[in-house]
Amino acid sequence: MRISAKGRYGLAAMVHLALNYSGGNPITIISISEKMGISKIYLEQVFALLKRGGLVLSLKGSQGGYQLAREPKLITAYHILSAIETSMMEPADKTVAETQPQLEDALQEMVFTNVDKAIRDALSSVTLADIMQNIETKTSEQLMYFI
Amino acid sequence: MRISAKGRYGLAAMVHLALNYSGGNPITIISISEKMGISKIYLEQVFALLKRGGLVLSLKGSQGGYQLAREPKLITAYHILSAIETSMMEPADKTVAETQPQLEDALQEMVFTNVDKAIRDALSSVTLADIMQNIETKTSEQLMYFI
DNA sequence: ATATATCATAGCGAATTAATATGTTTTGCA
DNA sequence: TGCAAAACATATTAATTCGCTATGATATAT
Numbered sequence: 001m002r003i004s005a006k007g008r009y010g011l012a013a014m015v016h017l018a019l020n021y022s023g024g025n026p027i028t029i030i031s032i033s034e035k036m037g038i039s040k041i042y043l044e045q046v047f048a049l050l051k052r053g054g055l056v057l058s059l060k061g062s063q064g065g066y067q068l069a070r071e072p073k074l075i076t077a078y079h080i081l082s083a084i085e086t087s088m089m090e091p092a093d094k095t096v097a098e099t100q101p102q103l104e105d106a107l108q109e110m111v112f113t114n115v116d117k118a119i120r121d122a123l124s125s126v127t128l129a130d131i132m133q134n135i136e137t138k139t140s141e142q143l144m145y146f147i
Numbered sequence: 148m149r150i151s152a153k154g155r156y157g158l159a160a161m162v163h164l165a166l167n168y169s170g171g172n173p174i175t176i177i178s179i180s181e182k183m184g185i186s187k188i189y190l191e192q193v194f195a196l197l198k199r200g201g202l203v204l205s206l207k208g209s210q211g212g213y214q215l216a217r218e219p220k221l222i223t224a225y226h227i228l229s230a231i232e233t234s235m236m237e238p239a240d241k242t243v244a245e246t247q248p249q250l251e252d253a254l255q256e257m258v259f260t261n262v263d264k265a266i267r268d269a270l271s272s273v274t275l276a277d278i279m280q281n282i283e284t285k286t287s288e289q290l291m292y293f294i
Numbered sequence: 295a296t297a298t299a300t301c302a303t304a305g306c307g308a309a310t311t312a313a314t315a316t317g318t319t320t321t322g323c324a
Numbered sequence: 325t326g327c328a329a330a331a332c333a334t335a336t337t338a339a340t341t342c343g344c345t346a347t348g349a350t351a352t353a354t
Contacts, residue, residue: 001148001262002234005343008243011254028299037246042344048301061352062298077258086341087149096155099184102289106281107158110273111224115148118269122262134253142249152312175330189313195332208321209329233310 001088001119003081010046010084011077012036015135017056018072018128026058026065046084053083072132078123089116148235148266150228157193157231158224159183162282164203165219165275173205173212193231200230219279225270236263 016032029047033040047066050056055075056066068075081088096104163179176194180187194213197203202222203213215222228235243251 001236001266003259004341008254011258012243012247012250015250015254026299030299035246036243039344041346044301045344051301058300059352060298060300060350062296063353064299064351066300089148096159096183099182100159102282102285103159103162105285106278107155107162110278110281111158111270112150114273115266115269118265119148119262122265123258126257126261131253131257134257135249138249138252173330177330186313188315191332192313198332205331206321207319207331209327210322211320211330213331 004085006046006049007081007084009036009038009043010050010080013043013046014050014055014068014075014080014128015131017066017068018075018132019135021068021072024067026063026067028065049084050080053079055079055083068128072128073130075128076124077126077131078120081123088119151232153193153196154228154231156183156185156190157197157227160190160193161197161202161215161222161227161275162278164213164215165222165279166282168215168219171214173210173214175212178212196231197227200226202226202230215275219275220277222275223271224273225267228270235266 013032013036016035017027020027029043030040033043036043047056047058051058051066055069057069058064058066096107160179160183163182164174167174176190177187180190183190194203194205198205198213202216204216205211205213243254
């Protein structure tokens with residue numbers, strides 16, 4: 001699957017929020033954009049999608065920012081990417097050979113819906129909590145290296 | 148995963164060749180393009196990719212055409228789509244947050260490589276023989292309906 | 295009030311994709 | 325032997341998507 005820049009930024013940004021989830025106070029877009037080294041204006045668009053998808057809460061105005069809408073273990077990579085990506089799954093109405101509905105249906109059943117399900121399952125099995133844990137493991141390994 | 152028009156045409160065209168595999172004689176692009184109701188010129192480009200991928204044999208000149216390079220049960224949807232699609236899998240070098248290599252690595256490990264493997268497995272599990280069988284089942288069911 | 299933030303929408307340039315166009319070779323066959 | 329039918333090759337155009345920028349409006353803590 002081709003994951004767009006928006007999708008990758010969204011995943012990374014959500015991990016940032018997750019790492020601050022226990023803190024309770026909102027995180028600003030600009031702080032995340034600086035940490036990630038990408039444009040603030042572009043990240044705003046990503047967060048608009050995340051909000052529309054119900055994955056983050058926002059507080060406007062001074063001292064405002066974003067936080068996760070629920071705990072990290074209840075947010076999967078599938079939730080995030082399907083809120084952001086326009087065409088993660090194959091549109092069911094795409095036609096291959098209109099004149100041969102049987103061939104059309106066979107490909108739909110055996111290829112397109114199967115691969116979509118595989119993607120959905122793979123992405124649904126990874127939560128923000130899992131990713132956080134992976135990062136924490138790496139970090140502690142890195143500390144060990146210095147000792 | 149987004150499957151391109153070329154990819155869908157390629158799958159359908161390969162099924163056509165598979166349905167004629169036992170016949171032994173080559174099938175022309177124009178006959179397939181007419182059956183599928185799409186441009187002959189466009190299909191030619193698809194077949195160029197299929198040939199480059201070693202999936203079909205070609206015979207030039209009058210009475211020429213294409214045939215499968217091996218039996219239908221040895222050709223999978225993965226073979227076909229990876230011969231055609233330019234970016235089916237996520238390029239490993241795409242950067243998310245250069246400044247945070249641990250986050251970068253965690254996403255790569257837990258999301259990108261996982262979903263790529265899921266796609267590869269799903270597509271590899273479907274052969275042209277499987278698709279043919281599905282179509283034949285549909286056809287016989289349709290016949291039953293008329294009796 | 296004002297600074298700081300989210301929020302909304304429009305626009306643009308580059309890249310990709312879908313499809314045409316125009317030929318050139320190769321080969322069976324009348 | 326020449327003609328028709330096919331693959332093969334490459335260039336071009338049109339449409340769409342993508343990555344990103346620009347501009348401004350709205351809300352809110354201090």
